[in-house]
Amino acid sequence: MTVLAIARASLTRLVRDRTALFFLVVLPVLVIVLVGATVRGFSTWKVGVVDEGAGAAGQRLVAALDRSPDLAVDHYPTVRAMSTAIARGELNTGVVLPARMDEAERGGSRTSVGLVFEQANSSMQAAATAVAAVVRAEGVRVQAAQFATAQAGGTFATNLSQAARLEGRLPRAQVRTVAAQASSSILPEGFSYAAPTELVLFVFLSAVAGGAATVETRRLGIYERIVAAPVRPRDVIAGETLNYLVIALGQSLLIVAVGALAFGVSWGDPIAAALLLVCWSLVGAGAGMLAGTLFKTPEQASGIGPVVGITLGMLGGCMWPLAMVSPVMRQVGHATPQAWAVDAWTALLARGGTLATVLPDLAVLAGFAAVFLLLATHRLRHVLAG
Amino acid sequence: MGDDVLRCDRLRRTFGARVAVDDVSFRLAPGEVYGLLGPNGAGKTTTIKMVCGLLDPDGGTVTIGGRPARDDLSVRRMVGYVPQDVALYPDLTATENLAFLGRLYHLRGRELAARIDEALELTDLASRGGDRVDSFSGGMKRRLNIAAGLLHHPALLVLDEPTVGVDPQSRHAILERVDSFGRTGMSVLYTTHYMEEAERVCDRVGIIDHGRLIAEGTRRELVAELGQKDRIELAADGDLETLAAACRRTGGVERASVADGTVQLVAADGRRTLPAVIEAAEHAGVPVRSVDVTEPDLEAVFLHLTGTALRE
Numbered sequence: 214m215t216v217l218a219i220a221r222a223s224l225t226r227l228v229r230d231r232t233a234l235f236f237l238v239v240l241p242v243l244v245i246v247l248v249g250a251t252v253r254g255f256s257t258w259k260v261g262v263v264d265e266g267a268g269a270a271g272q273r274l275v276a277a278l279d280r281s282p283d284l285a286v287d288h289y290p291t292v293r294a295m296s297t298a299i300a301r302g303e304l305n306t307g308v309v310l311p312a313r314m315d316e317a318e319r320g321g322s323r324t325s326v327g328l329v330f331e332q333a334n335s336s337m338q339a340a341a342t343a344v345a346a347v348v349r350a351e352g353v354r355v356q357a358a359q360f361a362t363a364q365a366g367g368t369f370a371t372n373l374s375q376a377a378r379l380e381g382r383l384p385r386a387q388v389r390t391v392a393a394q395a396s397s398s399i400l401p402e403g404f405s406y407a408a409p410t411e412l413v414l415f416v417f418l419s420a421v422a423g424g425a426a427t428v429e430t431r432r433l434g435i436y437e438r439i440v441a442a443p444v445r446p447r448d449v450i451a452g453e454t455l456n457y458l459v460i461a462l463g464q465s466l467l468i469v470a471v472g473a474l475a476f477g478v479s480w481g482d483p484i485a486a487a488l489l490l491v492c493w494s495l496v497g498a499g500a501g502m503l504a505g506t507l508f509k510t511p512e513q514a515s516g517i518g519p520v521v522g523i524t525l526g527m528l529g530g531c532m533w534p535l536a537m538v539s540p541v542m543r544q545v546g547h548a549t550p551q552a553w554a555v556d557a558w559t560a561l562l563a564r565g566g567t568l569a570t571v572l573p574d575l576a577v578l579a580g581f582a583a584v585f586l587l588l589a590t591h592r593l594r595h596v597l598a599g
Numbered sequence: 600m601g602d603d604v605l606r607c608d609r610l611r612r613t614f615g616a617r618v619a620v621d622d623v624s625f626r627l628a629p630g631e632v633y634g635l636l637g638p639n640g641a642g643k644t645t646t647i648k649m650v651c652g653l654l655d656p657d658g659g660t661v662t663i664g665g666r667p668a669r670d671d672l673s674v675r676r677m678v679g680y681v682p683q684d685v686a687l688y689p690d691l692t693a694t695e696n697l698a699f700l701g702r703l704y705h706l707r708g709r710e711l712a713a714r715i716d717e718a719l720e721l722t723d724l725a726s727r728g729g730d731r732v733d734s735f736s737g738g739m740k741r742r743l744n745i746a747a748g749l750l751h752h753p754a755l756l757v758l759d760e761p762t763v764g765v766d767p768q769s770r771h772a773i774l775e776r777v778d779s780f781g782r783t784g785m786s787v788l789y790t791t792h793y794m795e796e797a798e799r800v801c802d803r804v805g806i807i808d809h810g811r812l813i814a815e816g817t818r819r820e821l822v823a824e825l826g827q828k829d830r831i832e833l834a835a836d837g838d839l840e841t842l843a844a845a846c847r848r849t850g851g852v853e854r855a856s857v858a859d860g861t862v863q864l865v866a867a868d869g870r871r872t873l874p875a876v877i878e879a880a881e882h883a884g885v886p887v888r889s890v891d892v893t894e895p896d897l898e899a900v901f902l903h904l905t906g907t908a909l910r911e
């Protein structure tokens with residue numbers, strides 16, 4: 214009861230606090246909409262192609278890319294030349310058609326089409342997504358043709374023998390999966406990378422900035438008033454934790470909803486995603502409460518809080534993937550909870566991860582949350598003791 | 600004595616090397632208004648925080664309603680704490696603030712609403728319940744601060760300098776209320792450094808200085824301690840400290856101190872001492888503009904006991 218009263222008062226204040234609401238609602242939605250609009254808004258992406266001897270299959274794919282209204286294809290002699298063009302911003306993405314793609318396709322074996330783009334660049338991510346979609350569609354067509362030829366049987370001797378080999382070696386269900394594939398990126402493409410990293414960034418950032426409310430409660434002497442009432446310190450701590458948790462979860466759900474409804478972001482395995490949201494919200498709650506007990510003035514919290522949030526976000530892979538940074542920086546990054554949360558989202562969204570895949574990340578996040586909450590509890594007890 | 604609402608026994612509290620409260624004992628009977636009168640830094644707030652369970656004493660005990668206050672949450676229900684600084688959320692309305700604090704005392708629903716109305720009524724804020732506290736004047740905030748301490752009908756209301764920074768009208772209203780609380784049977788522990796307030800609302804006064812309770816009693820008892828003495832107030836143009844020093848050297852003057860732009864004296868016999876005082880003032884080059892000889896009051900008692908004025 215007193216726990217709820219304490220959480221309720223803090224939440225009522227939050228609703229009236231324009232600065233807090235800006236960080237909590239306006240800014241994340243604004244950024245999502247901006248990034249989302251940029252990613253979707255470009256009319257044509259410039260795609261470079263390097264053909265390493267893919268034969269007819271490669272030509273078919275280039276034709277398909279050419280047919281796509283979103284893509285303009287340019288040929289490059291080497292991967293190196295194409296990479297330079299990408300680095301200069303002349304291209305949005307590059308495609309590498311592997312040698313003997315044709316044979317591989319006809320042989321029904323796997324073949325990989327390489328995609329070259331900068332993962333930190335959201336428009337490149339989007340271009341890569343568009344190219345990947347064309348490659349996949351083409352793959353399905355090739356596969357269907359292979360299958361039809363195999364099924365129809367008998368016009369071409371070679372085809373027949375191929376079909377025979379296919380049927381003999383592979384069960385039907387597996388034949389479907391044999392196709393040209395985009396080389397699987399370790400990251401979710403396009404906007405699906407931006408949305409979860411923003412969630413990780415903003416939930417933490419606004420929790421720490423939101424510590425200002427606790428600093429104010431402290432400075433106004435309201436905790437003294439609470440302690441003078443028949444309220445146990447642990448109820449005060451529970452009430453404040455609940456308050457921060459509700460804020461973090463609320464913001465998470467807002468970002469999930471905006472991402473999903475407005476931009477079709479898929480958030481992956483629902484149970485794993487939900488647990489990840491809860492873990493991350495607990496991390497945010499702990500960090501926010503800790504900030505509330507450490508900062509001296511509300512201005513410090515709302516000024517330094519975002520700086521801390523952004524710095525940890527950068528280190529932890531919220532701004533650019535840690536896959537691109539040096540191993541040392543990657544290790545340093547994993548000292549932040551952000552890195553583990555981003556890893557977990559990446560596993561869920563790009564690799565179709567499940568609860569089992571992200572369990573280690575969740576455990577680490579739970580550990581961070583526990584440490585933050587324990588420290589905050591300790592500090593708050595100290596505050597309450599006068 | 601068994602039914603004392605509050606008993607403080609030999610309370611002591613230090614902050615590092617500084618002794619904030621030293622061996623303070625006093626008690627409050629039901630319906631009694633007790634004033635802790637002392638200058639800034641005397642230890643009033645520290646004493647009150649120990650009474651309300653916000654600070655642990657280094658020594659001594661607090662007993663409320665016959666029960667030791669320490670570690671017993673139900674004892675806190677008996678106390679209404681009104682902190683020295685307004686402790687309310689500026690961005691919530693008066694009613695929301697009271698509802699929040701009332702819930703901490705397990706009030707809810709209709710009872711809570713009724714108590715809020717009553718507390719607002721008692722502090723003349725009934726029409727402002729729906730307004731945010733940051734739209735209130737200083738005096739209104741102070742009154743709401745008091746209202747918050749009344750919600751749960753405490754047996755003991757603890758007011759820490761409730762009139763600081765308040766205009767005379769609001770101050771008057773607050774003092775009226777404190778007066779009436781006493782008459783309803785609520786005990787009030789009231790700290791102030793305003794002698795007039797202590798004289799006006801308190802049944803008994805404890806004079807506290809440098810953490811020690813140096814005298815205690817009704818106004819009459821305290822003044823009687825002075826014996827047949829007079830209080831002289833001198834107004835003058837010039838350096839008042841020089842004047843006070845000159846007075847101290849004058850025969851018959853027991854204490855002299857500067858306060859409120861005047862020089863305050865305690866003298867065994869005012870009328871006889873006065874001519875010498877005026878002459879000493881002329882010599883010191885700070886001629887006296889006007890003189891006021893009165894009965895001794897708590898101010899004079901404080902001056903007598905400590906050698907310094909209550910307010911600088």
Ligand SMILES: Nc1ncnc2c1ncn2[C@@H]1O[C@H](COP(=O)(O)OP(=O)(O)OP(=O)(O)O)[C@@H](O)[C@H]1O
Nearest residue numbers: 614617619637638639640641642643644645646792
């Ligand atoms: N938290 C603290 N840490 C260190 N010293 C303190 C603390 N609280 C009070 N003191 C010291 O204890 C002494 C008594 O302070 P207290 O606040 O009780 O005085 P007070 O009578 O309430 O004064 P005022 O009229 O200014 O409110 C002062 O010297 C003060 O500096």
Ligand SMILES: [Mg+2]
Nearest residue numbers: 643644645683
């Ligand atoms: Mg004080």
